[in-house]
Amino acid sequence: MNIKKILLITLLYLISFVNAYSQETDIFVQSLIDKTSKILSDNISKEQKITELKVVAKETVDIKGVSLYTLGSFVKTLDQSQQDKYNTLFENYFLKSFSSRLVDYKNPEIIITSKEVINESYTIVNSSLKGTSDRPEIKIDWRIYTKNPDKPLIRDLIIEGLSLARTQKEEFESVLNSNNGDINALFKILEEYSKN
């Protein structure tokens, strides 16, 4: 076998590997969209919808990763018990925020348009939410964490170029800055949000 053939086989292998790899993220997002659409269009109570949306979020979102991202370098100043408390509070906060933002949508039509592999850890899947008479078409990009290719997870939703994780991070930063970096102030706000 000459060198040209070896190179060609290696190239074909790499191309097929990259394609299979990015296709997985497409399928992953499409399956999430299908599950969510079904829940939202099902004839069940709002409370049941919220419960089911929370299950979907737990399965598909890297909540721990998002929680670390939103606290940024501040997380290093926390001791273990504070970190554990933060992770629990963030998960409750996130699930409530996620489900209550989505629950009022009725049968959203989302179409996947393209994807871009940024590196081995991240792929951006591009999609678009079909416009209605009440709102224009909305571009939604999904940041998928692909470090473990067998279990891709969502780390961010970027709506019309605006990152929800980044907004969350800057919101938490603002709360901490207004309270002289006191993590307990953030804990209190997260607790109150989850209770209400």
Place this chain on the structure above:
Amino acid sequence: MKKTILAILLSFLLISNLNASSKEELLLNKNQPSEIKDCFETLNRATFTFNKALDGLIFKPAAKVYKTFPSPVRNGISNSLDNLSNLVTIPNNIIQGDLNKAGKNSGRFLINTTVGILGLIDVAKHVGLQNYEKEDYGQSLAVLGVGPGCYLVLPVLGPSTVRDSAASLINIAGGDAWYNVTVKNDTHYFNDFDYYSSMVTSGINFRAKNYDSIDSLEKNSIDFYASVKSLYLQDRQQKILNTNKVVDTQDDSSWEEIDN
């Protein structure tokens, strides 16, 4: 001889690309939301509270009524406002050196104002002049290298930066042809009312388009002021860079930090 020309051409292209890339990088860094300081936070938060009250009293109820108008009416109003905004966008396309877009937008304005009945119908998009993007003097200053300065919340008008607020003064100093023919000069065809009513309608149109999103954001925010500030600055950065590509504006370093 051919080789020499080719080498010169390639070097030139390479240098141009390097310059373009470093210019974009500089723009990105300068307008990075996390780099923009909130020097007047106390005053900004007070103005934000005032604006929120004003929204509850005027803009939100007006947007609620506006949303009940038939879709073709709302589209017509929205198209007409977009068409008027060309009068600020076109000079800014020129300032930013984007003559191609200036030409396209001039075409859009001429077609939509005449065939499209004062901009009510977006005829231009059916003749290949789609994808209209608004430009303003703040974006032009940013492209020329002026930094954003501190974050600022203006009464009624909402989030801005020192640069963008100062740049908006250019509109009333002759930079907006619509302002010139309505408020600044007595043209007998238009008057002050036309200008200010178009501004108020623009505000109501924006509020109506984002009615549910704003309500949902307020309901689910633990610091609504900080959320609005973050979203505004991200949006602004994207508009200055004139990009729709997520990878151009998203800062990956914070994500990389948690993976290490």
